[in-house]
Amino acid sequence: LGQWHPRIGTPATALLVQGAIAVTLIIALGSFIDAVLYTAATVYSFYLASTLAIIVLRYKEPQVERPYKTLGYPVTTLVFAGVCLFLIYSAGTYKPWIAAIACGLLLLGVPLWRLSNRLSSRGQTSTPDQPGAH
Numbered sequence: 001l002g003q004w005h006p007r008i009g010t011p012a013t014a015l016l017v018q019g020a021i022a023v024t025l026i027i028a029l030g031s032f033i034d035a036v037l038y039t040a041a042t043v044y045s046f047y048l049a050s051t052l053a054i055i056v057l058r059y060k061e062p063q064v065e066r067p068y069k070t071l072g073y074p075v076t077t078l079v080f081a082g083v084c085l086f087l088i089y090s091a092g093t094y095k096p097w098i099a100a101i102a103c104g105l106l107l108l109g110v111p112l113w114r115l116s117n118r119l120s121s122r123g124q125t126s127t128p129d130q131p132g133a134h
Helices: 012-029 032-060 075-094 096-122
Strands: none
Touching: 012 032, 032 075, 032 096, 075 096
């Protein structure tokens, strides 16, 4: 899915699959609003994780050059994290069963991710140039 279309310069196959998933969600859940609510808690969870990663990485690796500045850091970053938490909470309390299903599918990804890492590490020998090499 990650291949770029040579003529139009986009990941056309990935966009078609994403569109098919969106239409399937709308049909399965009965409305566009429910499809948005289905994805809201998980999307904001990723936003929250990315936001917290900024804080953690800036704390753990203060010597690393930053190619961009975050205006008002850390206040704006913490405010955004708070908004993400509120939106996750709101999505979960508005339609709990939809949020629970989405959360369950998200959590299902964790063992699949671990399995994928194990399978890919079996086929590779780590060298000092590769990430994760010791």
